Amino acid sequence: xxxxxxxxxxxxxxEGQNVTLSCEQNLNHDAMYWYRQDPGQGLRLIYYSQIVNxxxxxDIAEGYSVSREKKESFPLTVTSxxxxxxxFYLCASSISRDTTYxxxxxxxxxxxxx
Amino acid sequence: xxxxxxxxxxxxxxxxxxxxxxxxxxSGFYGLSWYQQHDGGAPTFLSYNALDGLEETGRFSxxxxxxxxxxxxxxxxxxxxxxxxxxxxxxxxxxxYQKVTFGIGTKLQVIP
Numbered sequence: 001x002x003x004x005x006x007x008x009x010x011x012x013x014x015e016g017q018n019v020t021l022s023c024e025q026n027l028n029h030d031a032m033y034w035y036r037q038d039p040g041q042g043l044r045l046i047y048y049s050q051i052v053n054x055x056x057x058x059d060i061a062e063g064y065s066v067s068r069e070k071k072e073s074f075p076l077t078v079t080s081x082x083x084x085x086x087x088f089y090l091c092a093s094s095i096s097r098d099t100t101y102x103x104x105x106x107x108x109x110x111x112x113x114x
Numbered sequence: 115x116x117x118x119x120x121x122x123x124x125x126x127x128x129x130x131x132x133x134x135x136x137x138x139x140x141s142g143f144y145g146l147s148w149y150q151q152h153d154g155g156a157p158t159f160l161s162y163n164a165l166d167g168l169e170e171t172g173r174f175s176x177x178x179x180x181x182x183x184x185x186x187x188x189x190x191x192x193x194x195x196x197x198x199x200x201x202x203x204x205x206x207x208x209x210x211y212q213k214v215t216f217g218i219g220t221k222l223q224v225i226p
Contacts, residue, residue, distance in 0.1 A: 105156035
C-alpha cells in the first residue's frame with residue numbers, strides 16, 4: 001500500500017536539543033511539505049520541496065531545517081533555536097508542483113519539548 | 115500575503131445540511147481546496163475548485179466565487195462521523211512557486 005509514514009508518533013525531548021522528524025513516502029510524488037499544527041489552529045507551512053535537492057521556506061521556517069536528498073524522504077530538524085517547538089507536525093506530499101491543491105498527509109508526529 | 119477566514123465552530127443536527135463558509139485574500143489565486151481532519155488524525159482532501167460554481171461529490175459539495183473571493187463547503191444528510199474540523203486552503207503562486215495556505219479550520223459538531 002502506498003502512503004506517507006512519519007515516525008515516531010510521539011517524541012519527547014529536552015529543551016536545547018535538536019530533534020529530527022522522519023517523513024517517507026512511496027507514492028512517487030515530487031512535492032513534499034512540512035506543517036505545524038497547534039491546538040485549535042490551522043496548519044502552518046514550515047518548508048516545502050517541489051523537486052529533489054530543492055526546497056523553500058514556508059511561513060514559519062525560523063528554527064527549522066530540512067533536506068531533500070531523495071525523492072522519498074523529507075526529514076525535518078527542529079533546532080534549539082525554535083522557541084516553542086511543542087506541536088503536532090504533519091508531513092504531506094502531492095503528485096507534482098502543479099497539484100499542490102491535493103495533498104496526502106502522514107499520520108503526524110506529536111513533539112513535546114520540556 | 116494571504117489570509118483566510120472561516121467560522122471557528124458550527125453545530126448541526128444529524129440528517130441536516132450545514133454550510134461552512136470561507137473568504138480569502140490573496141494574489142495569484144489558483145483555487146480553493148477543502149480538507150477534513152478528525153481529532154488527532156491527519157487531514158484528508160475533500161475537494162478543489164479552480165473555477166466558479168458548484169462541485170458535487172456524494173454528500174459533500176464545494177462552491178467557489180472568484181469575483182467575491184468566497185467559497186463554501188456544503189455537507190448534506192449529516193452523519194455523526196462528519197464531526198471533525200474542516201479547513202479551506204488557498205492555492206496560489208508566489209515567487210515562482212505554488213503553495214497552499216490553510217485557514218484555521220471550522221470545528222463541526224453533529225448532534226443527535
